[in-house]
Amino acid sequence: MPEPRYDLHYWPTPNGHKVTLFLEELALPYRLVPVNIRAGDQFRPEFLKIAPNNRMPALVDRETGIHLFESGAILLWLAETHGAFLPASGQRRAEVLQWLF
Numbered sequence: 001m002p003e004p005r006y007d008l009h010y011w012p013t014p015n016g017h018k019v020t021l022f023l024e025e026l027a028l029p030y031r032l033v034p035v036n037i038r039a040g041d042q043f044r045p046e047f048l049k050i051a052p053n054n055r056m057p058a059l060v061d062r063e064t065g066i067h068l069f070e071s072g073a074i075l076l077w078l079a080e081t082h083g084a085f086l087p088a089s090g091q092r093r094a095e096v097l098q099w100l101f
Helices: 014-025 071-082 090-100
Strands: 006-010 030-034 058-061 067-069
Touching: 006 014, 014 030, 014 071, 058 071, 067 071, 071 090
Parallel strands: 006 030
Antiparallel strands: 006 058, 058 067
């Protein structure tokens, strides 16, 4: 199994599931980093460095060091980075973005 490229800071919320579905669909190697929102882990300083809005999910690209929060931003970035699920232009792209946001 390849070394995971992504660290997904995650708690099983609908927005967290969106990102895991995308990663699974493309068979991208990732590691789940649990952030227990019931215990307040989202307020820990190390998590706030990645996601200053203290919300799930957050993604770190271990190859580039890029880190993102907000599921829509994560999904858009993954789609553009991996050339999947997002048409390059036109009406179809607009429709995908409409559903995403």
